[in-house]
Amino acid sequence: MRKVERFMRDKNLEVGDYVRIIEKENGNTSVYEGIVMNPYELSSGETLTLKLDNGYNIGILVDQIVSVEIIEKVAPREELKFEEVFPKKPGLPSVAIIGTGGTIASRIDYKTGAVHAAFTAEELAKAVPEIFDIANITPKLLFNIMSEDMRPEYWIRIAHEVARMLNNGEDGVVIAHGTDTMAYTASALSFMLRDLGKPVILVGSQRSSDRPSSDAAMNLICSVRMATADFGEVAIVMHGETGDTYCLAHRGTKARKMHTSRRDAFRSINDIPLARIWPDGRIEFLRKDYRKRTESEVWVDDEMEERVALVKAFPGIQPEVIDFFVDRGYKGLVIEGTGLGHVPTYLIESIRRATEEGIAVCMTSQCLYGRVNLNVYSTGRRLLKAGVIPCEDMLPETAYVKLMWVLGHTDDPREVREMMLTNYAGEITPYTRFDTFLR
Amino acid sequence: MRKVERFMRDKNLEVGDYVRIIEKENGNTSVYEGIVMNPYELSSGETLTLKLDNGYNIGILVDQIVSVEIIEKVAPREELKFEEVFPKKPGLPSVAIIGTGGTIASRIDYKTGAVHAAFTAEELAKAVPEIFDIANITPKLLFNIMSEDMRPEYWIRIAHEVARMLNNGEDGVVIAHGTDTMAYTASALSFMLRDLGKPVILVGSQRSSDRPSSDAAMNLICSVRMATADFGEVAIVMHGETGDTYCLAHRGTKARKMHTSRRDAFRSINDIPLARIWPDGRIEFLRKDYRKRTESEVWVDDEMEERVALVKAFPGIQPEVIDFFVDRGYKGLVIEGTGLGHVPTYLIESIRRATEEGIAVCMTSQCLYGRVNLNVYSTGRRLLKAGVIPCEDMLPETAYVKLMWVLGHTDDPREVREMMLTNYAGEITPYTRFDTFLR
Numbered sequence: 001m002r003k004v005e006r007f008m009r010d011k012n013l014e015v016g017d018y019v020r021i022i023e024k025e026n027g028n029t030s031v032y033e034g035i036v037m038n039p040y041e042l043s044s045g046e047t048l049t050l051k052l053d054n055g056y057n058i059g060i061l062v063d064q065i066v067s068v069e070i071i072e073k074v075a076p077r078e079e080l081k082f083e084e085v086f087p088k089k090p091g092l093p094s095v096a097i098i099g100t101g102g103t104i105a106s107r108i109d110y111k112t113g114a115v116h117a118a119f120t121a122e123e124l125a126k127a128v129p130e131i132f133d134i135a136n137i138t139p140k141l142l143f144n145i146m147s148e149d150m151r152p153e154y155w156i157r158i159a160h161e162v163a164r165m166l167n168n169g170e171d172g173v174v175i176a177h178g179t180d181t182m183a184y185t186a187s188a189l190s191f192m193l194r195d196l197g198k199p200v201i202l203v204g205s206q207r208s209s210d211r212p213s214s215d216a217a218m219n220l221i222c223s224v225r226m227a228t229a230d231f232g233e234v235a236i237v238m239h240g241e242t243g244d245t246y247c248l249a250h251r252g253t254k255a256r257k258m259h260t261s262r263r264d265a266f267r268s269i270n271d272i273p274l275a276r277i278w279p280d281g282r283i284e285f286l287r288k289d290y291r292k293r294t295e296s297e298v299w300v301d302d303e304m305e306e307r308v309a310l311v312k313a314f315p316g317i318q319p320e321v322i323d324f325f326v327d328r329g330y331k332g333l334v335i336e337g338t339g340l341g342h343v344p345t346y347l348i349e350s351i352r353r354a355t356e357e358g359i360a361v362c363m364t365s366q367c368l369y370g371r372v373n374l375n376v377y378s379t380g381r382r383l384l385k386a387g388v389i390p391c392e393d394m395l396p397e398t399a400y401v402k403l404m405w406v407l408g409h410t411d412d413p414r415e416v417r418e419m420m421l422t423n424y425a426g427e428i429t430p431y432t433r434f435d436t437f438l439r
Numbered sequence: 440m441r442k443v444e445r446f447m448r449d450k451n452l453e454v455g456d457y458v459r460i461i462e463k464e465n466g467n468t469s470v471y472e473g474i475v476m477n478p479y480e481l482s483s484g485e486t487l488t489l490k491l492d493n494g495y496n497i498g499i500l501v502d503q504i505v506s507v508e509i510i511e512k513v514a515p516r517e518e519l520k521f522e523e524v525f526p527k528k529p530g531l532p533s534v535a536i537i538g539t540g541g542t543i544a545s546r547i548d549y550k551t552g553a554v555h556a557a558f559t560a561e562e563l564a565k566a567v568p569e570i571f572d573i574a575n576i577t578p579k580l581l582f583n584i585m586s587e588d589m590r591p592e593y594w595i596r597i598a599h600e601v602a603r604m605l606n607n608g609e610d611g612v613v614i615a616h617g618t619d620t621m622a623y624t625a626s627a628l629s630f631m632l633r634d635l636g637k638p639v640i641l642v643g644s645q646r647s648s649d650r651p652s653s654d655a656a657m658n659l660i661c662s663v664r665m666a667t668a669d670f671g672e673v674a675i676v677m678h679g680e681t682g683d684t685y686c687l688a689h690r691g692t693k694a695r696k697m698h699t700s701r702r703d704a705f706r707s708i709n710d711i712p713l714a715r716i717w718p719d720g721r722i723e724f725l726r727k728d729y730r731k732r733t734e735s736e737v738w739v740d741d742e743m744e745e746r747v748a749l750v751k752a753f754p755g756i757q758p759e760v761i762d763f764f765v766d767r768g769y770k771g772l773v774i775e776g777t778g779l780g781h782v783p784t785y786l787i788e789s790i791r792r793a794t795e796e797g798i799a800v801c802m803t804s805q806c807l808y809g810r811v812n813l814n815v816y817s818t819g820r821r822l823l824k825a826g827v828i829p830c831e832d833m834l835p836e837t838a839y840v841k842l843m844w845v846l847g848h849t850d851d852p853r854e855v856r857e858m859m860l861t862n863y864a865g866e867i868t869p870y871t872r873f874d875t876f877l878r
Contacts, residue, residue, distance in 0.1 A: 025824055026824065056815065057816075059784075059821075146781075146816070146817075147777070147781075148752075148778070148784065149785075151755050151783070152754070155754075178778075180777035180779075180781055181754050181777055184754045185754075257778065258806055258876075259806050259876060260778055260780075260806045260809030260810055261779065261809050262808075264876075265809070267877070306755055308755070309753075310753045310756075312749055312750070312775065313587075314620075314748075314749045314836065315589045315590045316591055316745055316843075317748070320767065321763075324760075338619035338620055339586070339587070339617075339618060339699055340699050341699075342587035343587060344587055344588050345498075367696050367697055367699045369699070370698040370699030370704075371700070373699070376495065377495060377585065378497040378585075379587055381497070385464055400753060404755075437698060438706070439877065
């Protein structure tokens with residue numbers, strides 16, 4: 001039993017209880033009132049999570065709790081079997097919804113306050129009943145972590161769950177995910193899910209439901225629509241503009257969260273979106289070069305090398321930063337260079353040392369838009385000679401995830417280079433379209 | 440005498456000679472043909488610079504040169520005094536043009552091939568004669584370095600040269616600068632030039648003149664126009680769209696290079712541009728909240744703490760990365776967090792240790808657009824409690840430069856926080872305008 005479960009047992013706390021908690025951290029005292037949430041399997045087990053009255057979740061370290069007062073005990077829950085409430089409708093496609101956490105999950109469970117309830121039938125129906133007219137829904141809460149705590153081991157768990165569901169007959173999968181790192185996860189799934197022939201849709205929300213402008217419902221509806229489409233790739237589905245008119249599907253390797261709070265924060269970078277999706281079911285594909293639905297069996301290629309880092313170059317950066325990663329035994333570095341892919345020239349010797357020690361060093365651009373080109377200026381040519389791999393028009397975040405995946409398969413420098421420059425999941429566009437800048 | 444001057448003397452090389460050079464680097468042999476350029480004062484002195492036939496410059500380490508063949512000696516240059524060629528025209532304002540290097544400088548000196556000639560009267564006139572009808576031009580080549588090699592000591596030199604010129608009667612200053620790190624330099628000048636009452640305009644070009652699409656001439660014309668305007672701030676003037684119609688002036692602290700190669704790569708982030716400038720002289724100010732021209736004497740506040748780093752957060756980043764900067768005695772860190780300003784929660788302890796040791800830790804967002812808000816989610820609140828300074832809607836790059844400048848003035852944590860959240864040069868917008876996203 002972990003610390004949080006022991007704490008709950010000792011204090012006689014049940015999931016759903018409404019409590020007042022006093023926390024002391026570094027001399028600061030904070031008081032929180034809210035509903036006790038289910039401690040999740042994959043958390044550290046040291047944190048009690050409360051759903052506050054404003055709808056947000058907060059984690060409180062058990063060690064810092066100085067008092068607990070139960071204001072209201074949770075009412076005994078009536079257990080309804082999912083299939084009893086939503087019997088399968090003949091003729092509808094099957095879509096699995098995998099919960100991983102984030103604002104969209106907290107939206108759905110807002111009314112009970114307990115995250116474990118997010119995907120019970122009642123809650124899902126109450127929140128977004130429209131989806132049950134689109135597909136027979138199989139909900140599965142895989143884990144509940146904040147988006148910023150996502151890391152490779154979770155990507156791998158999601159990938160295996162997706163594969164299991166698709167190979168078990170689901171027509172598509174929707175993954176509810178926090179928006180902070182959704183694009184990183186989408187990239188990881190794009191590389192790990194091989195022979196994918198069905199839609200794998202990541203969806204989130206930028207505003208939780210205590211705000212009138214919540215985007216959770218429409219995003220979920222559109223993502224279920226996309227999960228039933230004639231499409232076989234990983235995509236992110238989020239608001240296409242600030243109004244509730246349509247969503248856009250972005251290829252998993254080309255999407256980026258470009259705004260901290262806007263509903264239409266997600267954008268395709270250096271590429272046009274895959275499709276426009278209206279909540280009423282219309283789907284307009286905006287391009288022809290996408291994979292359609294196939295009957296192939298998907299498998300998970302989950303070899304990932306985690307000793308990889310993403311490093312931004314800036315005026316004044318010291319060679320010791322590069323040296324640090326070399327000395328610590330990192331296997332790969334993705335640099336966000338300036339402009340066409342440059343770094344201060346006094347860094348080149350450290351980079352050469354890195355590649356000579358077998359570390360893969362890849363170059364992207366902090367401009368985000370456009371393509372790196374190390375052949376134009378002398379600094380670029382010197383970087384090429386030092387063994388740097390120019391990552392075309394890949395996003396820095398995508399190149400980072402891809403390098404982890406590539407290094408999971410080989411550490412031969414020639415093979416690493418070849419794989420990094422092979423287009424596995426649309427991460428490299430062969431030429432830059434003029435109409436993709438700041439769209 | 441430095442290595443390169445000794446080498447040129449030994450080989451009987453003169454600036455302007457057309458030569459063939461064979462270089463050997465790590466077993467690779469390269470042959471270059473081009474015009475010998477002037478070795479600049481601030482370079483390492485170990486590199487011979489050639490202007491290649493395609494117009495680009497390349498630096499070759501003297502130690503790696505295995506043979507030099509002079510194909511054509513430079514013609515003796517006729518020395519004309521600048522004032523003889525361009526006598527001051529009565530009634531015109533005075534504008535100084537400071538050369539620092541970059542593509543725009545190489546554009547202007549393209550015909551002779553020698554960078555030292557970039558700002559002789561003849562060359563400037565041949566390249567962009569229109570500017571002499573706008574203002575009496577005083578050219579000054581301060582140094583010639585690639586944009587990616589810019590660093591704080593150069594920012595300080597530029598600032599002092601600008602102040603000297605403005606206080607000596609120039610009505611405005613134009614700084615020709617490489618585009619890679621132009622926005623960092625613009626931020627630095629915005630903070631260092633105090634009581635500024637005249638225009639300080641940074642200008643560059645994305646395409647050198649061997650391409651038909653060069654933007655150098657129009658950018659230079661518009662920047663000289665802006666340097667004569669009723670305006671008293673630091674701004675970047677670059678193409679406003681891909682055609683040769685108008686330029687935009689962006690506030691120095693809010694500009695960012697958003698594309699590796701487009702002419703309209705520079706954008707105002709979280710803010711609207713200051714003005715639209717047509718080459719014919721029309722200037723349309725797009726807002727009212729800018730400083731107008733005043734008679735104040737500008738002074739340079741150049742205290743900068745260089746032990747500051749910009750660190751991007753990503754899924755899988757290890758606490759050792761934060762610890763490294765603490766252990767190496769860095770004084771400040773600017774983190775590019777995810778979303779509203781988050782990092783993996785397992786990083787918070789390292790961040791707390793950093794702030795407890797007196798290191799300023801500032802939070803920005805890798806979304807770039809929008810504003811950090813550490814009050815919404817529990818991770819944000821924990822970061823606040825750990826002493827992190829939320830940098831509002833400042834760009835990560837601007838926050839990095841500002842933190843160097845702030846830490847040059849105080850290391851008292853309360854004062855650092857207060858200064859970081861004080862709006863010195865338009866770097867913080869009080870509220871986010873809806874119409875500034877991806878424009």
